[in-house]
Amino acid sequence: MLAGCDLAPHYQRPALAAPSSFPQGPAYPAAAGTQDVAAIGWKAFFTDEKLRQVIALGLANNRDLRIAAANILQARAQYRAQRADLFPTVDANAAATVSHGNSTSSGSSTGGGTRHSYSADIGISAFELDLFGRVRNLTKAAQETYFASQAGADATRISLIAEIASAWLTMGSDQDQLALSKQTLTAYQQTVGITRAQFDKGIASELDVQQAETNLQDARYDVAQLTTQIAQDQNALNLLVGTTVTADLLPSGIGTGDFTMADLPAGLDSTILLKRPDVLQSEDLLKGYNADIGAARAAFFPTISLTAAAGTASTALTGLFTGGAWTWSAGGSATQTIFDFGKNLANLRYAQASKQAAVATYEKAVQTAFREVSDALAMRGTIGEQVGARSDKVDAASKAATLSLARYKSGIDSFLTTLDAQRTLYIAQQALVTSRLQRETNLVTLYSTLGGGLT
Secondary structure (H helix, E strand, C coil), X not given: CHHHCCCCCCCCCCCCCCCCECCCCCCCCCCCCCCCHHHCCHXXXXXXXXXXXXXXXXXXXXXXXXXXXXXXXXXXHHHHHHHHHHCCXXXXXXXXXXXXXXXXXXXXXXXXXXXXXEEEEEXXXXXXXXXXXXXXXXXXXXXXXXXXXXXXXXXXXXXXXXXHHHHHHHHHHHHHHHHHHXXXXXXXXXXXXXXXXXXXCCCCCHHHHHXXXXXXXXXXXXXXXXHHHHHHHHHHHHHHHCCCCCHHHCCCCCCCCCCECCCCXXXXXXXXXXXXXXXXXXXXXXXXXXXXXXXXXXXXXXXXXXXXXXXXXXXXXXXXXXXXXXXXXEEXXXXXXXXXXXXXXXXXXXXXXXXXXXXXXXXXXXXXXXXXXXXXXXXXXXXXXXXXXXXXXXHHHHHHHHHHXXXXXXXXXXXXXXXXXXXXXXXXXXXXXXXXXHHHHHHHHHHXXXXXXXX
């Protein structure tokens, strides 16, 4: 009955520290689908073959994943080492003694002799009877730390997949921006040529020429800046992947292409967050701290240890295992702390405070997960409208730029109107590229925050 004692508090998962459902309203998509996002593998979610190959490279070479894998091995080894304390350690001992002595008394001498003794035994020493669950709870704490390291590695894996995808898409978007800037630079060069021709004919002023040059130099700067940015994008992608991504796997742009599943279920209950690896990691650590309380409580009770040995002894080595004398011994000891200046009590209070901190950490992990998913859903609900508005603005700005240039050539409008129309078009085109990137990365973010991506 004593061996079944467990002084750890009964573990009960804290109440969900977030609303039971995700937000609803004009910013959020309509509830649709019930499929568990965590069951959607990343190979199914990402539909672009180049992107899938880059992610696979990252999963094989990223150093953060290697660190996480090493952490798992460390935690597993510590758990096994702690678990071994549940069982007695069996030792084998062998000893040989040779002694020689002389003695004298009252002026006479007595010759001594040489004595030999040999012994061999096998036994256990100081094996603790875990009557109050101290060792079991320490083992439980080590096991939960091991589980937490596994969940942490899963969280790192999901985060890495999302980061690689976002970095790859960002590079593709910058490629689109560069192509746009080069196209705009060519258009501005033509505009400068037209303005100079108008100036040579006396139709335009030098002010018009210099104003056209300002647009040209802005586009020239953007080309140079984006060329640098794309090089830095590749450096960042290489770091995430853990090796150099070859040119054939790099994006040439994102345009209007589809790189992921078209949509994800948005009507799931918020309890899905409890399956997120980072939330599971926090809960595993909480369980470990709960077990620590049991170990701290057990320290107030006696520690009972057993020692036993059995073997043989002989005065001749050749007779140790044939004619030796059988020997055995057994003993036990009990230790009870009488006064430790409050050490055990302080350890218990520390364990209890650690659990309180772990509860708060777990609740914050749930709340953070809820906020991340809610933010991603808010973007998902309106991003289509945003991209549509940007696209329509580009169409309108393109027509306005074409008309204003024709009117300028005809002498109807001033060049300032044409200049403004061209700038407006360029800015609108840049904003459209940015919105398309936001649309793609938003779905990646939603996928990762809902806990998908492990397989």
